[in-house]
Amino acid sequence: MIYSDYTLTSPLSDLDHATAPLLAVTILWHPDPARIGEQFVGGTGSDTIELNRYAPLFMRPGSEGLPLGHGGISRQPLRLVRDAHDTLTLALPASSMVVEVGGRVVKDAVRLTAAQVAEGQVLTLGRAVVLCLHWMDRLPKHNPVPGLHGVGSASIGVRDQLRMVAPSGLPVLLLGETGTGKEIAARAIHALSSRAAAPLVTVNMAALGEATAAAELFGVEAGAHAGEPAARDGVFAQADRATLFLDEIGNAPAAVQPMLLRVLEGGDYRPVGAAQDRRSSARVVAASDQDLEAAVFNQALLHRLEGFVIRMPPLRTRREDIGVLIVDLLGQQEGNAGLPAALVAELACWDWPGNVRQLSHVLQRAVLMLGEGVVPTLDDLVRTQRQPPEEAPAPPAPRGEAADAAPRRRPSALSDGDVLDAMAAHDWNIQAAAQALRISRPSLYKLLEDHPVIRRAETIPENDIARAMEACGGDVERCAATLKTPAEALRRRWRLLRPG
């Protein structure tokens, strides 16, 4: 298939954008939904961009440009003045148009450092149009990949890598926080490869039991043990000449890691109880939200999996994508209710620990509330998630209570709110929270892995941890509460980051 390459959205064709980032303005929300995702990409130098109802032109690759156009946008320009240090000053127009930065009304000029622009700054004009100011290190480009939306450079870069590696047959390791789209990316690699006609076989390595993992992966010979009178194929046989997606590879039971290494190295594996090897030409795509170098993980296997590594960026580092993601996620639902611009600005400013999956859940809740005539704020939507349900079967027992005597609960009966509350009530200590919830420690690990808010200490950026530790005076429990991550794992990570 031939895709049109990129289209410039401003006259920058002779620009050396490898050394100087482009200043981009992306439409996150507009009363005309077709405009969401359109961009203006400005200069690299100290040019001033004048933004008003009629200029500049916003467009997407391959389309005509249009100004913001909306009647609520002033005819007087808001000026974006960039200096030699990439500091940006927003000089307000001489008009009554309400200007909000980060959801707060501003009355005077606003100065934004290069780092603040890099975080993505949300600018709401006339309470109707929401824009994101951000840097681009490449030009807008139409490089679609099924299921992966996003208009910023990070998304374009990920899609470029996926389209490049998909036909190659190399093993791919997808790294990224929960909810960043690793599974969608694995599906896309398969769909864009020559194996697309065959099925994609998926295994969640975290769900494999120690005892059964080898049989699940490599199959069982007939009569291998009493419960297995017939031979059974494993996923490597099922995915022969197809693609095998090993999700949560960091949780692969230790016993099968050398077997995985062997099959990845030469294609050979031995079913449980078999006298002879079999071969599989499965192309392996693996995913993890853990730092596999720091984790207890077979490093030789890691090197085999790393044929090509793609890092899926967290949503908080690509706020410019939030508009098109909302359109995509709401488009998948009945009743695509128009969200208020103020709510979209709040969504765009939030940090999304559960990434796109969490955004999707929050939107579902927002649509429900809007359907009932209630206009929610982000706080309503996120707090709802944090509160235990009104009819929770049993609230978590306070710390120290003899919970052992009580019967065990089914982990599936617990809501995300129950888990979050138990962790918060027990100083982010997994053992104590598991006791209070009356589930086993491994079950709680599983719930934590899938939790949209609780983070894995391994995936929190070093700088964030260092800042939080400083703010908490080195108190790991307080820091764990701030970062919403289990205290033990945070302590381990901190020791690795700052030995001694």
Ligand SMILES: Nc1ncnc2c1ncn2[C@@H]1O[C@H](COP(=O)(O)OP(=O)(O)OP(=O)(O)O)[C@@H](O)[C@H]1O
């Ligand atoms: N770029 C994107 N465009 C559209 N939807 C996305 C994008 N990224 C993620 N999603 C949506 O977010 C949800 C979570 O994605 P996915 O399951 O692929 O994440 P993941 O990284 O595999 O998460 P986990 O590590 O928790 O398994 C899905 O509903 C997916 O459709």
